[in-house]
Amino acid sequence: MAKDVLEIDGTVTEALPNAMFKVKLDGLDKEVLCHISGKIRMNYIKIVPGDKVKVEINPYSLDKGRITFRYK
Template sequence: MKNISMKDDMVKETGVEAQGVVLDTLPNTTFRVRLENGKKIIAHISGKMRKNYIRILTGDKVTVELSPYDLTKGRIIFRNR
């Protein structure tokens, strides 16, 4: 019997990256972001940003990875300078 780990079976679903501006800070490190195309989404901070204590304020330009299943939710993966 072959020993197969879970990582071999799991395929990472990559989302769509988009640029946006943080409009509002919501509870639990969640933010309202307006994308370049004018849509407003809800986004949370990625784990690496949280681990490195990267602060996000209203008005910051961010890169967001949108979920392929629900385009109204996303993850903030980078804060632009």
């Protein structure tokens, strides 16, 4: 089954309660509200403001997303 999501790189700008983050997308002047995926949560990967991350965005709702990867 094909996933219909957009994968975009971005930078975390703000950490919010309940594992939510504001992420500024690279190449776009847009900030999206993101939560972390289950694999990142299960492996206790910490995300702090300033980290480069990969975000999955649903094409139907471009203002929310899911953080799926944190770059080193």
